[in-house]
Amino acid sequence: MGPRPVPPEQRALPILSTVSPRLREPTPTGSVGMARPAEQPVYVPPPLESRPHADEIAHWLEELRRTPFLELAARADAVRREKHPDGVVSYIVDRNINYTNTCITDCKFCAFYRRPKDGEGYVLSYEEIGAKIDEAKALGAVQILMQGGHNPYLPFDWYLGLLRYIKERHPIHVHGFSASEIELMTRITKLPLDEVIRQLHQAGLDSIPGAGAEILVDAVRDVIAPKKLDASRWLEIHEAAHEVGLHTTATMMYGVGETWEDRLEHLLKLRASQARSLKRGRGRYTAFIAWSFQPLHTEMRNWDIPLGTGMDYLRITALSRLVLDNFDNLQVSYVTQGPKMAQLALRMGANDFGSLMIEENVVSAAGIDYIMPEAEIRRIITEAGLQPQRRYQDYTEWHEGDAGCPCCAWRGTAEAA
Numbered sequence: 464m465g466p467r468p469v470p471p472e473q474r475a476l477p478i479l480s481t482v483s484p485r486l487r488e489p490t491p492t493g494s495v496g497m498a499r500p501a502e503q504p505v506y507v508p509p510p511l512e513s514r515p516h517a518d519e520i521a522h523w524l525e526e527l528r529r530t531p532f533l534e535l536a537a538r539a540d541a542v543r544r545e546k547h548p549d550g551v552v553s554y555i556v557d558r559n560i561n562y563t564n565t566c567i568t569d570c571k572f573c574a575f576y577r578r579p580k581d582g583e584g585y586v587l588s589y590e591e592i593g594a595k596i597d598e599a600k601a602l603g604a605v606q607i608l609m610q611g612g613h614n615p616y617l618p619f620d621w622y623l624g625l626l627r628y629i630k631e632r633h634p635i636h637v638h639g640f641s642a643s644e645i646e647l648m649t650r651i652t653k654l655p656l657d658e659v660i661r662q663l664h665q666a667g668l669d670s671i672p673g674a675g676a677e678i679l680v681d682a683v684r685d686v687i688a689p690k691k692l693d694a695s696r697w698l699e700i701h702e703a704a705h706e707v708g709l710h711t712t713a714t715m716m717y718g719v720g721e722t723w724e725d726r727l728e729h730l731l732k733l734r735a736s737q738a739r740s741l742k743r744g745r746g747r748y749t750a751f752i753a754w755s756f757q758p759l760h761t762e763m764r765n766w767d768i769p770l771g772t773g774m775d776y777l778r779i780t781a782l783s784r785l786v787l788d789n790f791d792n793l794q795v796s797y798v799t800q801g802p803k804m805a806q807l808a809l810r811m812g813a814n815d816f817g818s819l820m821i822e823e824n825v826v827s828a829a830g831i832d833y834i835m836p837e838a839e840i841r842r843i844i845t846e847a848g849l850q851p852q853r854r855y856q857d858y859t860e861w862h863e864g865d866a867g868c869p870c871c872a873w874r875g876t877a878e879a880a
């Protein structure tokens with residue numbers, strides 16, 4: 464079936480805001496939010512034989528070495544067609560809500576956060592968050608992506624109260640609180656991990672985003688984010704969420720000085736994690752998303768590391784489609800790669816355009832502003848010879864007049880009113 468024309472009502476879904484709620488200029492003494500630029504630590508990659516999945520890493524390194532790029536891309540495209548034979552490329556309309564930028568974790572790649580007591584720190588009130596949800600719903604959003612810094616001043620009840628407030632007064636699918644935020648909650652409450660997730664779910668959390676994975680190799684994490692949870696804890700939290708029945712996504716941020724062995728270890732750990740969750744038969748990873756590190760305004764901006772190139776992005780897209788054979792969906796990251804690269808990625812394994820972000824603050828804090836209206840997303844997909852389709856978080860198709868999100872407590876605008 465050929466591509467359908469873009470319906471008139473979808474031609475110009477406006478962008479509400481692409482502006483970060485804070486100044487973007489670095490301070491005179493260093494990158495934004497930092498007291499001073501730190502020395503660049505030396506990264507020593509672990510030897511191959513010491514890594515988990517060493518044999519498979521070696522196999523895929525050999526595949527990368529001997530397979531011409533276009534052949535790799537064609538193989539990945541064939542997997543996409545096998546998994547999505549209808550040629551549909553999905554996308555979701557949502558709004559990023561970053562409830563606080565105060566954070567104590569000091570990730571060196573982050574341009575978004577502010578230390579406690581920084582004059583530019585903020586915490587959004589429940590009412591401000593509710594107003595943002597209402598604006599987003601009026602523009603067609605079917606979920607919010609809600610994430611924030613590791614704010615030591617917010618008690619666990621604040622998160623539970625927020626979720627209940629959203630579900631009672633502004634119901635919508637809440638895709639929120641990445642593994643590292645949940646880790647903070649377990650430390651605050653001293654409750655077992657599964658109990659924290661259960662309470663969040665009962666209060667209204669519907670699914671968990673894959674942020675905070677960066678590269679799931681501790682030697683890399685020790686260099687770029689030494690205070691953040693380690694790789695095995697990130698995986699443990701996602702698998703605990705799956706056990707509670709929540710779906711999650713998985714990500715990779717590359718171009719921070721890691722090697723191809725690190726990237727492959729990351730992918731293979733995700734595949735093994737998905738296999739464990741699928742075996743248990745409850746929640747799972749719904750999608751994988753890779754993007755490149757954006758150095759502007761971060762502590763790492765002057766580090767001598769090879770940043771991710773366009774070819775890296777396409778190679779990682781194709782490789783991840785081939786390695787992650789138990790993941791149904793692969794999202795592009797047009798926000799970091801730009802529309803043209805995203806369009807190419809649709810023919811190299813990806814089947815989802817991610818989200819039409821009505822508001823985005825984290826990547827834009829690093830100076831990247833590839834945000835576009837829905838009509839443009841649909842045009843890019845259509846011109847790649849594929850069929851654009853709005854979706855919900857669980858990848859169910861969205862259609863005009865639907866009763867609401869099929870996978871969560873939000874059951875339609877009448878109830879929401």
Ligand code: SF4
Pocket residue numbers: 566567568569570573574575576611612613643
């Ligand atoms: S990436 Fe997240 S945890 Fe790390 S400094 Fe930024 S806001 Fe904090």
